[in-house]
Amino acid sequence: MxxxxxxxxxxxxxxxxxxxxxxxxxxxxxxxxxxxxxxxxxxxxxxxxxxxxxxxxxxxxxxxxxxxxxxxxxxxxxxxxxxxxxxxxxxxxxxxxxxxxxxxxxxxxxxxxxxxxxxxxxxxxxxxxxxxxxxxxxxxxxxxxxxxxxxxxxxxxxxxxxxxxxxxxxxxxxxxxxxxxxxxxxxxxxxxxxxxxxxAQLPTEAFARMKQRLNQPAASLDDELQREETDQAVCLLGEDFQEGYAAFRDKRAADFIARPGAKR
Structure with a gap:
């Protein structure tokens, strides 16, 4: 370095x-x-x-x-x-x-x-x-x-x-x-x-996918909806969403760092 x-x-x-x-x-x-x-x-x-x-x-x-x-x-x-x-x-x-x-x-x-x-x-x-x-x-x-x-x-x-x-x-x-x-x-x-x-407290996978789509805008609404489908399918099955839902249910702030398996 x-x-x-x-x-x-x-x-x-x-x-x-x-x-x-x-x-x-x-x-x-x-x-x-x-x-x-x-x-x-x-x-x-x-x-x-x-x-x-x-x-x-x-x-x-x-x-x-x-x-x-x-x-x-x-x-x-x-x-x-x-x-x-x-x-x-x-x-x-x-x-x-x-x-x-x-x-x-x-x-x-x-x-x-x-x-x-x-x-x-x-x-x-x-x-x-x-x-x-x-x-x-x-x-x-x-x-x-x-x-x-x-x-x-x-x-x-x-x-x-x-x-x-x-x-x-x-x-x-x-x-x-x-x-x-x-x-x-x-x-x-x-x-x-x-x-x-x-x-740094944000969910890294969701942030990365959002950032990529903002930096590379879709050529049409159909293209964007297809990318949205792919991203959300991944996020809905991910552990960050499980933590986000648990926080919503328990009326607390989500902790995407401390959850098991999170990037720390």
Missing amino acids: NDKVVLFDRPAPHVARLRINRPDKRNAIDHAVRQGFIEHLLALQDDAEVRAIVLGGVEGVFSAGGDIPSMLGLDEAQARERMRHIHVLCRLVAGARVPVVSAMEGVTAGAAVGLALLGDRIVIGRGARVLFPFLKLGLAPDWGQLLTLPRRVGLPVARCLLSDGEPVRGDEALRIGLADVMCEDAEVMDRAVALAGTL
């Missing part, structure tokens, strides 16, 4: 945290950072203790985005290989079966915005700045943002954000739906960990 540029810890029960550790570069994302994320996320797929993941950076900054100097001097084959490496990480985050929460502290720019949008929830600081610098650099948006950003904020707003390139502050990010929770700057990481802890 590349523990120098990506720090891994477990800040709360059932929560894993990955933080970019390049403070001298404002946590810019280069090949080593991407590879560190990839290796950790692959390992977490088999970690039965982890039911939620937090993404962030060190020293009060999520990330200044892609490491621009590392993009210079590439030939076409190298440029395509760089994008393929990025896309391995994109697919791992978007396809994670557990909730992924991003902590937008300080500055979140470019690639880091794309990384956050691939997750499930975003916590932002009141004084944070979210930047979309692609067109100013002569680049098209990447990290899946032409899909994920309009899904979050709507197509007209996404066009403005990407074309204008103006910083988005915490209150505006919350208003337009770019973030889900806003708090004081010093509280962002703690709030992200707490939110991940809450999401």
